[in-house]
Amino acid sequence: MAVVFAKAQGLSIQKGDGKISGVIIDSLSKQPVDFATVALEKWTDSKSVNGSISDEKGNFKLTGIGNGDYRLIVTFIGYKTTATKKITISDQNNVVKLGKIFLASSGKVLDEVTVVGQRELVENKIDKLVYNAEKDVTSKGGDAGDVLRKVPMVSVDIDGNVELRGSGNVKILINGKPSSLVNNNVADAMKMIPSNEIKNVEVITSPSAKYDAEGTSGIINIVTKKTNIAGVSGNISGTVGTRTNRGNGSLSYRTGKFGFNAGFGGMYFYPQDGSKTFLKNQFSNDTTRITSQNGVNSRGRNGGNMNFGVDYDINKTNSLSSSVKVNRRLSTNDASLLASYSTNYEGLLSQSYNSSTNNSNRAGLDWSTDYRKTFKKPQQELSFSFQLSNDEDNTDFSNHFLGISQPLDSTIRSYNAGKSHEITFQGDYAQPVSNKILLEIGGKTILRDATSDYSYEYKLAEGDFLPLSGFANAFDYTQNVYAGYSVLGFTFNKGYALKIGGRLERTEIRSNSQSSMISNNSNSYNNFIPSLTLAKNFADFSSLKVSYTKRIQRPSLRYLNPFIDTSDPLNSSFGNPNLLPEKTNSFELGYSKFFGRTSLNASVYYRNTSDVIESIVVPLDSIRSAISYANISKSSSVGVNLFGSVQVGQKVTLRGNANVYTYNAADSRVTTLYSNTSILYNMNLNASWNLPKDFVVEMFGxxxxxxxxxxxxxxxxxxxxxxxxxxxxxxxxxxxxxxSNPFNKDREFISSISGNGFNQYSQTSVPFRSLGVTFSYQFGKMDFRQQQQRSRSVGKKKGIQNDDLKQESDAQGQ
Known part of the structure; x- marks a missing residue:
């Protein structure tokens, strides 16, 4: 679509009441051709006067045409250019319906080429916003977090935690499917996905009932690069930098009905030395107890992943695909801190050096298989999907305390073996009721089981390690979700479209614990999830959309696991197995407009959430605090999001995104010195400059x-x-x-918390300046004839999308 809008700058628009419409059809498969470019030229001098592209059904419509003689030119990659006979618009004949226009394959085989997309960096579609990451220069050599920071409405912090419109309750998919890479820790997963392998990012803020009900703020789908073009093709790339080294590659092979693809990736982060300051005040009558920590820490991270996939076209209407993905991540965090405890009356009471080591070893596997059947009737299709995900997360830490005054020398260490297992079955069917009505129905079952087996050991300076039996536990959590949905889509005259649906989900949960301090639990509940979207497309390349959806957010294992992480003994953390799911009502009004070299996307939204899951700091005694999770009563947010892009001349493009929203939370059980209402924001600016001799410069803030x-x-x-x-x-x-960050070597991050009888402050400094050199190379021989035939018979990608579970992020940096 961006191609048409860009070309429109040179059009000589003829104002009038004439209309020309038709449908673009593949001459071999007899299937519609979407996104074909349609240009209207004057018959006499071949000057372009109007243009459009075909929609997913192959339809196009040109309006505002003045009287005269014209020809229609239709083009699309892999097809021969097609021109119509003379078309005459007059007062007596100002509506021309051309019917079917057939495109024939060009029959060309392209050797050793690179296919260069011409899409805009950001595209706004009726149900989602698409960020075409492969066109972004500044993200090369980075990771998925670097890409997501550029996406409108999305923000990513220094640790890689992802938010959508200010909410961390977002479901992240990879190629439309959940992944064990993401399910356990979003922040780590974002660092594992190289930016060079990301094709685009889709943001869905108002999912229809077809999607799982989870993800209260919406869905982010990361689409990686893959080709359906016949022949052999692939790429290899690498990055060498002052903070990060990366290498990745992919290979695709297709011939006839069979296709194979494979990929690999690896990354190594140099250990980074930072500093930390922590101060907590606890108040009791006129006594103030002061706990402080000061010191340094060093973090390292490395990992890799591989994937293999095959697909087979059984015939023109039946296809089968299967893929396997494996990943492994290793991380370390070593710290050395001076801890002190004092009061305003007695002065210094105790002091010690604390040295700690924290190691994490994670491995995951995803296996998915999809079957799809299409029919002669366009948009009618049947699909079945299966997915198996396994993940292991083994962590261990040790703390050594060297007493300076009062405390004895001692060491404590812990082991935690975590495993999660998930099986998903899904079936979907789409049936066109008429040319303007589409019915979609389906069902889904998700079976989850997660375990955490942990133990603690303790020893004094001269003794042996002894088990701390009161802290050991084996925790088992089972969650089964059964769902069915129905969605009706209507296409009306004058550019109106309506999609309405409902989804019914039943959740059954059970938790068992060997610890007498944690009670076993079982529960089940039903949720009905309605969705409604009404859209209007105007002839001036603008659109208006209003939507409503209800969402829920179930807590994942990190939020539930009662394992006590005491790697920082003064600030331990643990999960809450009694958490309830969040429930959100979401409303949105959106407007987009293309005019000249400028595009604008604006939206206003409102969210109201009950049983919000938030981290809570609770004092345990006069020295120690704990971070856990709780359901607070309610929260609401009103926001405005603006995205704009403008081309300055032929070489420079400017883009900007701003999201301003309110935070309003209330719970009578939580005491704080801070106001319950705040106005927050996130914004970014991007500028690109195309220089001669294939040089590109891009800046991002x-x-x-x-x-x-x-x-x-x-x-x-x-x-x-x-x-x-x-x-x-x-x-x-x-x-x-x-x-990155050329003006400052380090970045400081400050956090402040207050509660009933206490307040605390922390400041963390981490190295952030980095310089990296990247190289990439694409190779292959590609045949577009088979690509076009296959794309019409197989169509859009289907598969499992577990838009599910409140995914964990790095713990709150208190």
């Missing part, structure tokens, strides 16, 4: 306000990147240079 919780605020985050890219080897390869 991001600015986020501090994040709010009901007890206080977490750190703000901002960054600035500049990137350079040069195409080489006939545009099959590229060299790049990226610089």
């Amino acid at each position: 991001m600015f986020n306000s501090p994040k709010r919780t009901i007890q206080g605020k977490n750190p703000s985050f901002s960054m600035f990147n500049v990137g350079f890219k040069k195409d080489v080897l006939g545009k099959r390869g590229s060299l790049g240079l990226n610089l």
Whole structure:
């Protein structure tokens, strides 16, 4: 669509009442051709006067045409250009219906080429916003977090935690499916996915009833690069930098009905040395107890992943595909802190050096298989999907305390073996009731089981390690979800469209614990999830959309697991197995407009949530505190999101995104010194400059306000990147240079919390400046004839989308 809008700058628009319509059809498969470019030219001088693209049904419509003689030119990659006979618009004949226009395959085989997309960086569609990451220069050599920071409405903090419109309750999918890579820890997963492998990112803020009910703020789908073009093709890329080294590659092979694809990726983060300051005051009558920690820490991270997939077209209407993905992640965190405890009357009471080591070893596997059947009637299709996910997360830590005054020398260590297992079955069917009505129905079953087996050991300076039996536990959590949905889509005259649906979900949960301190639990509940979207497309390339949906957010294992993490002995953390799901009503009004070289997307939204899951800090005694999770009564948010893009001349493009929203939380059980209402924001600016000889320069800046919780605020985050890219080897390869945070070597992050009888402050400093050199190379021989035939017979990708579970992020940095 962006191609048409860009070309429209040179059109000589003829004002009038004439209308021309038709449908673009593949001459071999007799299936509609979507996104074909339709241009209207004057018959006499071939000057373009109007244009459009075909929709998913192959339909197009041109309006506002003046009287005269014209020809219609239809083009699409892999097809021969088609021109119609003379078309005459007059007062007596101002509505022309051309019917079917057939496109024939060009029959060309392209050797050793790179296919360059011409899409805009950001596309606004009726049900989602699409960020075309492969066109972004400054993200090269980075990770998924670097890409998501550029996506409108999305924010990512320094640890990689992802929010959508200020809410962390977002479901992240990879190629339309959940992944064990993401399910256990979003922040780690974002660092594992190289930006070079991301094709685009889809943001769905108002999912229909077809999607799982979870993800109260919406869905983010990361689409990786993959080709359906016949032949052999692939790419290899690498990054060498001052903070990060990466390498990844992919290979695709297709011939006839069979296709194979494989990929790999690896990353190594140099250990980064930072500093930490922590101060907590507890008040009792006129006594103030003061706990402080000061010291340094070092974090390291590395990992890798591989994937293999095959697909087979049984015939023109039946296809089968299967894929396997494996991943492994290792991380370390070593810290050395000086801890002190004092009061305002007695002065210093105790002091010790605390040295700690925390290791995490995670491994995951995803296996999915999909079957799809299409019919002669367009949009009629049947699909069945199966997915198996396994994940293991083994962590261990040890703390050594060297007493300076009062405390004895001692060591405590812990082991936690976590496993999660998930099986999903899904069936979907779409039936066109008429040319303007589409019925979609389906069902889904998700069977989940997660375990956590942990133990603690303790020893004094001269003794042996002894088990702390009161802290050991084996926790088993089972969650089964059964769902069915129905969605009706209507297409009306004058550009109106309506989608209405309902989804019924039943959830059955059970938790068992060997610890007498934690009670076993079983529960079940039903949720009905309605959805409604009404859209209007106007002839001036603008659209208006209003939507409503209800969402729920079930807590995942991290929020539920009662394992006590005492890697920081003064600030332990543990989950709450009694958490309830969040329930959200979401309303949105959106408007988009293309005019000249400028595009604008604006939306106003409102969310109202009950049983909100938030982290809560609770004092355990005069020295120690604990971070856990609780359901607070309610929260609401009103927000405005603006995204704009403008092309300045032929070489420079400017883009900007701003999201301003309110935080309003209330719970009579939680006491805080902070106001329950705040105005927050996140915004970014991006500029790209195309230079001669295939050079590109791009700059990116991001600015986020501090994040709010009901007890206080977490750190703000901002960054600035500049990137350079040069195409080489006939545009099959590229060299790049990226610089992040050039003006400051380190970044400081400040958090402050207050509660009943206490307040606390923390400041963390981490190295952030980085320089990286990237290289990528694409290779292959591609045949577009088989691609076009297959794309019409197989159509859009289907599969499991577990838009499910409140996914964990890095713990609140108190």
